[in-house]
Amino acid sequence: MNSPLLELKGLCSTVFSEDTDQQIPILKGVDLTIHTGEIHVLMGVNGSGKSSLAHVLMGHPNHQITEGEARFHGKPIQDMESDERARAGMFLAFQYPHTIGGLPVGTFLKAAVEARRSEEVPFRVFKRELDAALDKLGISKEFLGRSLNEGFSGGEKKRNEILQMHLLKPTLAMLDETDSGLDVDALKKVFHDVREYANEDNALLVITHYDRVLDYINPTHVHIMRDGRIVKSGGAELSKRIDEEGFEAVLGVEASV
Ligand SMILES: Nc1ncnc2c1ncn2[C@@H]1O[C@H](COP(=O)(O)OP(=O)(O)OP(=O)(O)O)[C@@H](O)[C@H]1O
Ligand SMILES: [Mg+2]
Incomplete structure (x- = not known):
């Protein structure tokens, strides 16, 4: 098998709480390996x-990051700034x-694409790519003139995130509850587009609470997180069980936080 795209070993982290001015432990030893060509779902x-x-x-x-290892393309991410990642x-x-x-959304997207490619992208070239992405996702051009996410409906915000994904063409796309706020038709369309985006050269990490999302994206791996760790991994059948029985029954522990 090819070398992992993402490799996490015993990853621990803290978050800085502005309320208490303290570091709070959150991740407590996450192990996760993702290769290109895979679609991972994270539930919990x-x-x-x-x-x-x-x-x-x-x-x-x-x-x-306080302990453990996190590598992207084999390189420790601790050594990389956010924009480098x-x-x-x-x-x-x-x-x-x-x-x-x-x-404006259009200005933001052009800057994001140029940052991703580390070069200026001529307007003509950007416009061609943008028009193709808007067409594909069924998003109106009027959207581009609006301020980023200002007054956007929940679903519009999520679709704007997916528009970014299509333009930036990441090798590891993490989608955090992109399904929340989408109406049923939008959900189907957005996740159909997400599925089409996935190929042998990239990977997805889809965070969701809902089993129905898995029907569209057909994941290769499903993981369950609890208290800062991945405590169970399997295939799509795992999410069916969670949906039918709940976390408590499947994990054999009290699921409340
Ligand atoms: N800035 C912060 N200050 C204090 N606590 C935080 C902060 N960020 C995250 N946490 C805490 O970290 C824990 C994990 O939060 P996180 O948002 O990662 O959960 P989640 O699994 O994404 O939950 P959800 O399904 O509700 O989105 C929570 O207890 C949360 O309150
Ligand atoms: Mg969350």
Whole structure:
């Protein structure tokens, strides 16, 4: 088998709490290996550390790795700044996308594409790619003139994250509850597009609470997180069991946080 795209061994982290001015332990030994060509789904009760894991991997400044190993393309991510990780092919579609008043979506996307490629992209070239992505995702051009996420509906924010993914073409796309806020038709369309994006040269890490998402993306691996660790891994059948029986029954422990 080819070398892993992402390899986590005993990864521990803390988050800085601005309320208490303290570092709070969150990840408590995450082991996870992702190869290209794979689609991983991460499930788990609220507060188990799923979003934190994604933030740690992207290099969010409030999250610190305290122990363990995290390698992307074989390189320790601790040695890489956030923007370097993005340039190397990591992408996170946020659970709660940020709003930036006064920054038009089109301007933001062009800057993001140029940052990812470390070069200026002529407007003509960018426009061609953008038009193709808008067409594919069924997003109106009017969207581009609006301030980033300002006044966007929940579903529009999520679709904007997926538009970014299509333009940035990451090798590891992490989607944090992209399904939440989407109506049933949008869910089907967005995850059909996500599935089409996946190929032998990239990998997905999809965080979700809902088994129905798995019907669209057909994952190769499903993991369950609890209290800062991945405590169970399997195939799509694992999410069916969670959906039918709940975390408590499947994990054999109390699932409440
Ligand atoms: N900035 C912060 N300050 C304090 N606690 C934090 C901070 N960020 C995360 N946490 C805590 O870390 C734990 C894990 O949170 P995280 O958002 O990773 O959970 P999650 O698995 O994504 O949950 P959900 O399914 O609800 O999205 C929670 O107990 C949360 O309150
Ligand atoms: Mg979360």
